[in-house]
């Protein structure tokens with residue numbers, strides 16, 4: 001070969017981008033543990049769908065609950081039943097009397113009759129068995145636990161722990177650190193600013209809660225994560241006063257950074273929360289407000305219905321879950337190649353029993369017919385899982401290509417509720433990180449991995465037998 005041609009040839013080899021084939025080779029030869037390790041170290045985009053309370057790992061709640069005492073918040077949790085109430089009044093409304101590990105503030109505990117007070121212990125006085133019970137009570141890890149346990153018991157148990165704005169700030173810090181560890185650069189959590197209280201039970205107004213959050217977000221441990229964030233305010237859709245909650249949430253978001261969007265949550269099998277109920281209210285709110293985005297849970301239900309279609313009419317740009325979108329052909333056509341995105345939560349959907357196994361999940365159909373999708377974690381504290389696990393499930397169950405993995409991360413930034421300059425910046429960061437990672441792993445294979453071992457939490461251990469030593 002003439003010298004000039006061979007020089008060009010060598011130059012081409014050196015500058016050629018890593019081909020996607022390396023990932024097919026990797027999948028064919030790697031163990032599950034090595035695949036998890038690769039996905040853990042892999043730079044990622046954002047998580048656009050997670051609830052801050054449901055994202056707290058059980059040990060975080062326990063530790064933060066105890067640490068809250070320095071700010072005057074002392075928590076008690078129910079560790080036994082003394083049959084203090086008769087059949088006439090068991091309190092079956094929101095938190096049934098017999099529910100173990102309900103956690104309440106000391107000020108509320110003091111108002112209980114003596115018999116009931118003896119059922120509780122301060123969090124820092126639990127013995128090892130009780131500590132384990134407290135933690136187990138907020139993780140969905142048993143085969144017989146499912147949707148009912150999740151919707152009707154886990155949240156109620158957390159109780160007053162979710163009403164302490166300083167504890168919430170520390171929870172945000174831990175959550176952001178954990179996401180940054182997994183290589184994310186953007187998060188858009190649902191963090192409520194409503195329903196908080198002082199240690200004596202005096203309510204704290206949402207605007208004041210937002211101020212507390214803003215102060216917390218300036219602290220070094222959060223800034224050092226390097227993450228970019230925006231917040232969503234969610235409302236519970238099936239309650240009698242949901243329209244008023246929507247108004248309050250919308251008005252709150254309009255004037256409180258870093259809030260940018262309103263979401264609607266709550267069981268869709270409760271038909272009182274159907275999407276079109278909110279159309280008049282949203283039209284009224286759009287008369288005055290110009291800066292509130294909508295991402296709304298829709299189609300997270302077993303039956304076919306028009307919830308996804310109706311939710312687009314409400315003005316949502318993103319759909320949470322969108323499971324039954326697949327039963328609505330006209331709306332499927334509308335979604336192909338955008339402009340709407342479906343936030344996919346694979347682990348959540350399995351554990352909440354929308355599917356028996358992943359062969360029934362519509363995710364690959366959406367992904368491979370050009371419907372924009374991204375992976376997210378929903379309530380990972382309660383699943384005891386990570387963002388890496390979501391990618392692992394997707395690769396393992398649906399044989400994702402490397403390009404598809406990158407597409408998912410790009411979508412999680414392209415559909416973020418940020419201004420275009422921020423979006424471009426995030427995409428640029430992601431692209432440069434992922435191409436560096438890709439060329440390193442494509443060249444060195446498995447030996448490029450292992451600088452820090454992947455987290456192996458409960459879900460990945462139970463479901464795929466990849467367990468911490």
Ligand SMILES: [Zn+2]
Pocket residue numbers: 049051265297320378
């Ligand atoms: Zn959700």
